[in-house]
Amino acid sequence: MTVVESVLSRTPEPLRSALIKHRELLKFGIVGGTTFVVDNGVWYLLKLGVLESKPTTAKAIAIIVATIVSYVLNREWSFRTRGGRERHHEAALFFVISGLAVVVNLIPLYLSRYAFHLETPFVERWIQETADFISGSIIGMLLAMVFRFWGFKKWVFPDELGERRRDTNRS
DSSP states (O other): OOHHHHHHHTSOHHHHHHHHHTHHHHHHHHHHHHHHHHHHHHHHHHHTTTTTTOHHHHHHHHHHHHHHHHHHHIIIIITTTSOOSOHHHHHHHHHHHHHHHHHHHHHHHHIIIIISOOSTTTSOHHHHHHHHIIIIIIIHHHHHHHHHHHHIIIIISOGGGHHHHHHHHHO
């Protein structure tokens, strides 16, 4: 039984129908949850270690690592019946959309630190860390997620090219 089938089997019927209808979004959300853990794990390892004085750089590196994981999971699972471009073209589009999403993701963290001065010595360390998490890992990631889902469906894995991939998967 797949992860999605397992989740759906435990879901009450009215919600189950909606989830089945939006299966891609559900899979995209699961991939997003996975990459959220990867992103924050790498970010905090770097931010509390070698890049302590450069939280935005640490976040950018963490996003890049999470983006690579995201490409593999989205291509092979979330959008596996879509797309159909040559892999290098598809990957290039994926990373362009993801690169733009990195900028979207970093804006709230940048504003928190450098426009609102929610950093030491202006505030206590726990306030800085809480503001970093809320701005970088919640607000920024949510904004980037909406942008990525729209961009991936529209340009990277368009449904009109999906017929070629669906035919290949049946063989």
